[in-house]
Amino acid sequence: MKVKRLFFESVKEGIKRIKSEFGPDAIIIDIKENMDAARKGYEILIAIDEECVAAPQEVHGGDVMKRMDEITTSIRSLNDRLASMETDTLKYRAEAFPATLREFYDRMVRNGFDQRLAFSLVSEVYGESGKFAEDSGKVGYFLKRVLAKKIRVNSIDGSNEPVLMLGPSGAGKTETTKKLAKRLHDAKVPVAIIAYEPRKRERYNEFMIFSDHTGIPFYFTVNEEDLPFIVEREPRKKIVDVTGDEHLQRKAVERLKGSKKLVLFPSWTRSEKVKDYCSQFNGADLAGLIFTKLDEERSLGHVLAQLLHLDKPVCFLTTGTGVQDIVVPDQETFYTLVAEENVWRREEKRA
Numbered sequence: 450m451k452v453k454r455l456f457f458e459s460v461k462e463g464i465k466r467i468k469s470e471f472g473p474d475a476i477i478i479d480i481k482e483n484m485d486a487a488r489k490g491y492e493i494l495i496a497i498d499e500e501c502v503a504a505p506q507e508v509h510g511g512d513v514m515k516r517m518d519e520i521t522t523s524i525r526s527l528n529d530r531l532a533s534m535e536t537d538t539l540k541y542r543a544e545a546f547p548a549t550l551r552e553f554y555d556r557m558v559r560n561g562f563d564q565r566l567a568f569s570l571v572s573e574v575y576g577e578s579g580k581f582a583e584d585s586g587k588v589g590y591f592l593k594r595v596l597a598k599k600i601r602v603n604s605i606d607g608s609n610e611p612v613l614m615l616g617p618s619g620a621g622k623t624e625t626t627k628k629l630a631k632r633l634h635d636a637k638v639p640v641a642i643i644a645y646e647p648r649k650r651e652r653y654n655e656f657m658i659f660s661d662h663t664g665i666p667f668y669f670t671v672n673e674e675d676l677p678f679i680v681e682r683e684p685r686k687k688i689v690d691v692t693g694d695e696h697l698q699r700k701a702v703e704r705l706k707g708s709k710k711l712v713l714f715p716s717w718t719r720s721e722k723v724k725d726y727c728s729q730f731n732g733a734d735l736a737g738l739i740f741t742k743l744d745e746e747r748s749l750g751h752v753l754a755q756l757l758h759l760d761k762p763v764c765f766l767t768t769g770t771g772v773q774d775i776v777v778p779d780q781e782t783f784y785t786l787v788a789e790e791n792v793w794r795r796e797e798k799r800a
Contacts, residue, residue, distance in 0.1 A: 452478070452494065452495070452496050453494070453495050453496075453497060454492060454493075454494055455467070455492070455493050455494075455495065456483065456490055456491070456492055456493075457490055457491055457493060458490045458491075459490070459491065460480060460491050460493070463480075463491060463493045464477070464493075467493065467495055471495065471497045474497065475495050475496070475497045476495060476496040476497070477493060477494070477495055478494040478495060478496055479493070479494040480492070480493050480494075542568065546571060546575060546582075547575075547582045547583050548583070549582060549583055549584065549585045549588050550571050550574065550575055550582060550588060552585070553571055553574070553585075553588060553589075553592065553788060554567050554568065554571045556788050557570070557571075557750055557787050557788060558750075559748070560748040560749065560750035560786075560787060560788070560789075560790075561747075561748040561749070561750035561751045561754075562750030562751070562753070562754055562787055563750075563751075563754050566754055566757060566758075570592070570595060570596075570787075573595050574588060574591045574592050574595055577591045577594070577595065578591045589784065589788070592784060592787075592788065593780040593781065593783070593784045594780065596753070596780055596783040596784065596787070597779070597780035597783065599757055600753075600756045600757065600762075600763065600778075600783060601737075601761075601762035601763070602737075602762060602763055602764070602777070602778055602779070603736055603737040603762040603763070603764050604764070604777070605709055605711070605736065605764060606638075608709070609686055610707055610708050610709050611643070611680050611686075611687040611688070611689055611705055611707075611708040611709070612629070612686075612687065612688045612689065612708065612709045612711060612736075613689045613691055613701060613702065613705060613708045613709065613710045613711065614626050614629075614688065614689060614690050614691055614711055614713060615691055615698050615701075615702070615710055615711065615712045615713065615730070616693070616712050616713035616714055616726070616739075617693060617695075617714070617722075617726060618693030618694075619693070619715065620693070620713040620714055620715055620741060621713060621715065621741035621742055621767060622690055622691070622693065622713050623644075623652060623655065623690055624741075624767070624770075625713055625739060625741055625765070625767055625775070626642060626644075626688050626690040627642075627656075627659050627772055628767060628772050628773070628774065628775040629688055629765065629775060630642050630663075630665050630688050631663060631665070631772045631773070632773075632775055633686060633688075634663060634664075634665050638686055639684075639685040639686060640665060640685055640686045640687075640688065641665065641666045641667065641668070641683050641685045641686070641687055641688075642656060642659075642660075642665060642666070642667040642668070642687075642688050642689075642690060643667070643668045643669075643670070643676065643679055643680070643683070643687055643688070643689045643690070644656055644667060644668070644669045644670070644689075644690045645670055645671075645673065645676060645689060645690065645691050645692055645697075645701060646669070646671065646690070646692045647671040647672070647692060647694075647697065648692065648694075649692075650671075652669075652690075653669045656669065666685075668683070673697065673700045673701050673704050674704075676689065676701060676704045676705055677704055677705065680705060680708075689701070689705065689708070695726075695729065699729060699730070702730060709736040710730060710734065710735045710736055711735075711736055711737055711738070711739055711764055711765075712726065712727055712730070712735060712737075712738055712739070713738075713739045713740075713741055714726070714738065714739075714740055714741070715740075715741055715742045715745075716740050716741065716742050716743045716745065716746050716749065716752050717742075717745075717746060717751075718740075718755075720754075720755050720758050720759065723738070723755065723759060724759070727761065735761065736762070736764065737761065737762040737763055737764035738756075738759070738761055738762070738763050738764065739763070739764055739765045739766065739767065740752055740755070740763070740766050740767075741766075741767040742767065743766055743767065743768045743769075743791070743793050744768055744769045744770070744774075744791075744793045744794055744795045745794075745795070746791060746794070747791065747794070748790070748791055749785075749786045749787075749791050750786065750787050752766075752786055753783060753786040753787045756783075763778055764777075765777060765778070766778055766782065768793035769793055769795070774793075
């Protein structure tokens, strides 16, 4: 066996060339980033059997499978190594920040924020804060400003289009419908609720009790054909609580093309799920997202990361079980999500 030290601009390019030039028997011993400014890239240490390289032999099916398993194991190990290297590199680079910015970076990571995104944000704040980077109050101000520029907030106020509440079962559509209706009612906006639910008839009683307590009228239907007729004859602002069945939701969207569509997700939903779910409404002009049940999470950095990664505006956040627990997010809210403890977490969860 002979050990070779090779240099490449990227790890991906290096592995491809090593397998091409030295064959599947080449063993990757170590990978490390070259921090020398004169020769940036990656140093890969490999061990090769020169005889096998010089005179390749016939390989049988069993040997091929064995080597494929070895390569797969090596790739997994390499991915783990790369992830560890990236973490170490970010930590190393973060040390160059002033103490105030390092504190914000550590706080973001503790609150569940992705390290790469945290580093990117802090770098941007550093560029904007300049000479004020040593002042934690000023850094907080610039962080709020950066977040406000990156995240769009849409309002449903000022228009009379019906509002469709969409999203997977368990997202909290019915509770959020009541919260939103109560918020509008308290703001002296005439509002009515339309519940479309072919399967769970018990929701009729739930809305009846809510209507008795608040004076907010509601309609209940089990047919999507009825939706346009109810919407047309109801002059007040309408919030339509749509069943959690995805097929029926698409039908409701088709029936009410001129409506504002809000898609709700529990705060723990992964970004892949959000993207997949929203994709079925492509072309439907979604007005924005609502993240619900923030009080059920230990930390909320991942919620803000969702808002930064997704190219969609946010309309509301729900923060508790009470009918008043609905928030129109602003820069102070975004700052709280990423840099503070979860101020809305339920007391019983804390205990």
